Amino acid sequence: MSKEFIxxxxxxxxxxxxxxxxxxxxxxxTPQNEVPEYLxxxxxxxxxxxxxxxxxxxxxxxxxxxxxxxxRSMTSSSGPGFALKAEGISFLAGGxxxxxxxxxxxxxxxxxxxxxxxxxxxxxxxxxAPGGFRCFxxxxxxxxxxxxxxxxxxxxxxxxxTPVYVLADGMIGNMMEVVELPKMRDLADLPSNDSWxxxxxxxxxxxxxxxxxxxxxxxxxNKNKEMAAMYETWEKEEQRWEEYMIDDAEYIVTAYGSSAxxxxxxxxxxxxxxxKVGLIRAITLYPFPKDAFDKLDYTKVKKMFCAEMSIPxxxxxxxxxxxxxxxxxxxxxxxxxxxxxxxxxxxxVKENL
Amino acid sequence: MAKIEVDKEFCKSCGLCVKECPKQIIKIGRTVxxxxxxxxxxxxxxxxxxxxxxxxxxxxMAITVYK
Amino acid sequence: xxxxxxxxxxxxxxxxxxxCPGCGHxxxxxxxxxxxxxxxxxxxxxxxxxxxxxxxxxxxxxxxVIGAAHGRAGAIATAIKRxxxxxxxxxxxxxxxxxxxxxxxxxxxxxxxxxxxxxFINNANFGMTGGQMAPTTMLGQTATTAxxxxxxxxxxxxxxxxxxxxxxxxxxYVARFAxxxxxxxxKAQQGIMKAxxxxxxxxxxxxxxxxxxxxxxxxxxxxxxxxxxxEAVLKAFPLGVFKDVK
Numbered sequence: 114m115s116k117e118f119i120x121x122x123x124x125x126x127x128x129x130x131x132x133x134x135x136x137x138x139x140x141x142x143t144p145q146n147e148v149p150e151y152l153x154x155x156x157x158x159x160x161x162x163x164x165x166x167x168x169x170x171x172x173x174x175x176x177x178x179x180x181x182x183x184x185r186s187m188t189s190s191s192g193p194g195f196a197l198k199a200e201g202i203s204f205l206a207g208g209x210x211x212x213x214x215x216x217x218x219x220x221x222x223x224x225x226x227x228x229x230x231x232x233x234x235x236x237x238x239x240x241x242a243p244g245g246f247r248c249f250x251x252x253x254x255x256x257x258x259x260x261x262x263x264x265x266x267x268x269x270x271x272x273x274x275t276p277v278y279v280l281a282d283g284m285i286g287n288m289m290e291v292v293e294l295p296k297m298r299d300l301a302d303l304p305s306n307d308s309w310x311x312x313x314x315x316x317x318x319x320x321x322x323x324x325x326x327x328x329x330x331x332x333x334x335n336k337n338k339e340m341a342a343m344y345e346t347w348e349k350e351e352q353r354w355e356e357y358m359i360d361d362a363e364y365i366v367t368a369y370g371s372s373a374x375x376x377x378x379x380x381x382x383x384x385x386x387x388x389k390v391g392l393i394r395a396i397t398l399y400p401f402p403k404d405a406f407d408k409l410d411y412t413k414v415k416k417m418f419c420a421e422m423s424i425p426x427x428x429x430x431x432x433x434x435x436x437x438x439x440x441x442x443x444x445x446x447x448x449x450x451x452x453x454x455x456x457x458x459x460x461x462v463k464e465n466l
Numbered sequence: 467m468a469k470i471e472v473d474k475e476f477c478k479s480c481g482l483c484v485k486e487c488p489k490q491i492i493k494i495g496r497t498v499x500x501x502x503x504x505x506x507x508x509x510x511x512x513x514x515x516x517x518x519x520x521x522x523x524x525x526x527m528a529i530t531v532y533k
Numbered sequence: 534x535x536x537x538x539x540x541x542x543x544x545x546x547x548x549x550x551x552x553c554p555g556c557g558h559x560x561x562x563x564x565x566x567x568x569x570x571x572x573x574x575x576x577x578x579x580x581x582x583x584x585x586x587x588x589x590x591x592x593x594x595x596x597x598v599i600g601a602a603h604g605r606a607g608a609i610a611t612a613i614k615r616x617x618x619x620x621x622x623x624x625x626x627x628x629x630x631x632x633x634x635x636x637x638x639x640x641x642x643x644x645x646x647x648x649x650x651x652x653f654i655n656n657a658n659f660g661m662t663g664g665q666m667a668p669t670t671m672l673g674q675t676a677t678t679a680x681x682x683x684x685x686x687x688x689x690x691x692x693x694x695x696x697x698x699x700x701x702x703x704x705x706y707v708a709r710f711a712x713x714x715x716x717x718x719x720k721a722q723q724g725i726m727k728a729x730x731x732x733x734x735x736x737x738x739x740x741x742x743x744x745x746x747x748x749x750x751x752x753x754x755x756x757x758x759x760x761x762x763x764e765a766v767l768k769a770f771p772l773g774v775f776k777d778v779k
Binding site (some may be wrong): 136138162164166167170171172174175177178179181182184195198204212311312313314319320321322323324325326348379 | 576579581588591592594595596597598599600601602606607608609611612613616617620637638640641694731779
């Protein structure tokens with residue numbers, strides 16, 4: 114395995130190529146620019162294609178078209194770009210087309226800032242676009258995970274024929290860390306897509322139609338039920354989280370992505386002062402790791418804290434929905450590009466002992 | 467010697483063939499298809515030259531021409 | 534006697550398209566389906582359908598189809614052709630799809646000189662949604678969203694897409710034809726054959742605009758629509774070949 118000192122965005126791009134991604138379309142937007150820059154040179158080296166679309170909208174539909182022919186495809190952007198791509202993501206979900214979406218999130222709304230934030234949570238996790246569908250959402254907390262999750266996202270996308278959404282942030286995208294990059298996959302090992310890709314005629318010579326239009330409500334309802342069943346499967350089988358010093362914890366901090374990494378430092382600091390604090394880090398944001406909160410012994414948990422870089426809070430809603438009132442949850446929030454700090458978490462816990 | 471056949475279920479009674487036929491030997495007939503359209507029909511096969519203009523202008527390829 | 538004119542081999546033999554009587558979309562489909570048959574391309578074809586009346590022939594055409602989001606066919610066609618060069622890619626779009634919401638995708642696909650064939654049906658209104666004003670609605674022409682007729686002051690003049698596309702360097706063949714009588718349909722067939730052949734030979738981007746009758750929303754019989762085409766539409770949208778790079 115090769116270890117490299119590499120920037121988050123470039124690790125994301127290289128991991129995609131190694132996962133068998135052979136098409137990328139994207140558009141410049143800070144803080145994810147190195148993803149398209151890197152892939153514009155790298156993809157041709159492996160027989161892939163890169164297109165800089167004339168907009169994020171064009172780019173997501175380029176991915177929709179190519180992914181529909183069975184080629185592993187990815188797009189990346191930041192918050193404002195994902196607002197523009199929303200309808201395209203809906204087409205990926207409605208068309209049951211596998212694709213990987215990477216959001217290197219920044220402060221918002223509107224133009225907002227180019228600094229890291231976690232204000233895209235609701236849109237990523239609950240409604241990437243109107244229509245009630247969900248994406249499978251993974252939240253890396255460092256460059257290693259950014260690479261690993263993008264790599265794995267392609268397999269999840271194929272397994273379920275769904276868009277998989279990797280929600281990183283500007284910090285992860287622009288930080289350089291030592292990373293072990295995953296091995297290059299042989300395209301021959303990838304799952305066959307002849308059963309569903311639309312640019313292949315059926316054995317009986319009839320054509321394939323990939324249309325997300327449903328001429329009758331019943332047909333759409335059937336598709337909605339099919340997708341709901343898939344989400345149930347995710348919720349049963351794909352919840353992922355990290356627990357740190359939970360067993361004897363009287364105070365529990367929960368967070369995801371960069372905030373969780375910062376919160377962990379605070380937990381260590383507090384533990385050094387003899388305060389029994391633990392961390393629950395959500396890794397899959399959808400399916401939300403409810404089980405992590407269900408299995409807690411609330412007779413021992415005095416208070417919980419939720420650290421996120423979003424004001425108003427968003428992740429905290431899902432935490433509340435998982436905790437179900439069994440503990441008070443105190444928000445620790447920054448927003449708009451102001452980065453969470455270890456001292457903030459330490460102070461918040463100490464003030465609420 | 468030439469003639470046309472109109473596919474009863476494909477004709478939508480738009481009348482473009484009636485207008486286009488140089489010999490004016492097509493009309494909208496009394497036969498009705500399953501969609502409720504009165505179907506076009508050739509009135510005088512003997513005059514048909516097989517020029518195909520009716521078939522060319524038909525938006526639905528309802529007309530087959532023989533020559 | 535032999536058959537000298539018949540249906541295209543691969544399209545439905547049991548039921549017609551979903552288009553209204555006299556609609557130009559049917560004629561346009563016949564023309565490009567004939568071209569696919571002529572060059573034996575059906576099994577390689579990938580048809581990008583728009584949102585709008587253009588997509589109503591989906592069950593009839595029996596060709597691999599992907600339904601694009603409104604306006605995005607240009608982007609989808611670009612990406613599929615580049616990654617699947619053996620597929621024969623047609624982007625079939627109406628005036629709302631291509632010249633309103635999809636203007637950017639249309640211009641950039643053309644400007645990149647993608648090796649695709651764009652068939653643009655201009656019937657001067659949003660047909661499927663009931664006759665709203667389109668970028669190609671003509672001055673003085675009424676629409677459900679311009680009930681006293683399009684005016685230069687309020688709505689600007691109709692967009693002449695073929696001429697616009699022809700100003701770009703990369704496109705190889707850009708032309709406009711009409712579909713309201715046999716003479717014009719035959720010319721359109723030749724234009725489409727040429728455009729299809731360009732893609733087959735891998736020579737680049739072709740754009741064929743087809744002026745098309747819309748009896749339902751023009752509120753005229755098909756025959757009166759044909760007359761209206763000569764009186765008004767052809768004046769607002771001159772026919773011709775605007776670019777033909779050898």
